[in-house]
Amino acid sequence: MPVTAAIRGRCRALLSPGESVHYVFPVTLVGSSGVANYMIVVSDRSITVLATKVFSRYEPAAVWATYPRRTRLGPLSFGAGPTIELGGTVFEVDDEYVAVVGAADAEAFSPDDLPRDPLPDL
Template sequence: MPLSSVVRGRCRDLLPDGEKIRYLFPASSVAALSDYFIVVTDNTVTVLGCRWFSRHRPSTVQATYPRRTKLGPVELYGSLSPTVTIGPLLLEIDDEYVSVVRAADAEILTADYLPPDPLPEL
């Protein structure tokens, strides 16, 4: 289910002035049983922590990474929820947000993210 404008506004309030949300998706910590929002802007990837028992109320900035931080690969483990690792956090995401993670990563793909050519021209 897409995130409401109210949730997007709450997330925007925790970002630095002038930052615009490009991608936003909810995630849950596998180990800590905590809920997060991952906000991708033009300059950063920000992890917002949510309040207890309120998955849609971000309250703190847990971590900020440069935009070149890759969010994937998305790990799929059979019947379990897809997971991504951002910094030290192993996060579960809903199936519908896998495409969001892949789209955010596709924007930053450059030659240094691609594997070397196995058959270079001689």
């Protein structure tokens, strides 16, 4: 299920002015002693990892790391759950967001493989 417009707006507020959000999905830090949730925001300029508030997986609080847009999110590794490695850190991705990881990489590395947006003004 896609994140809501309200969550996307909260994420957008933590990005640099003028950045256009393309994809947003929640992840969990693998190997943490407790639950550590983050949001990954893929924009036209960067991939930004946002730390979330302690009691809310979907409430971004601060920028944790930023990577160039040409950073590849995949390939996904499948074990106990799908994971990605970003900047040496392993994050678990919910099954429902696996396609988002693939779409974000396809947009950056093979945009001709993506279908045209049927609702470009949304």
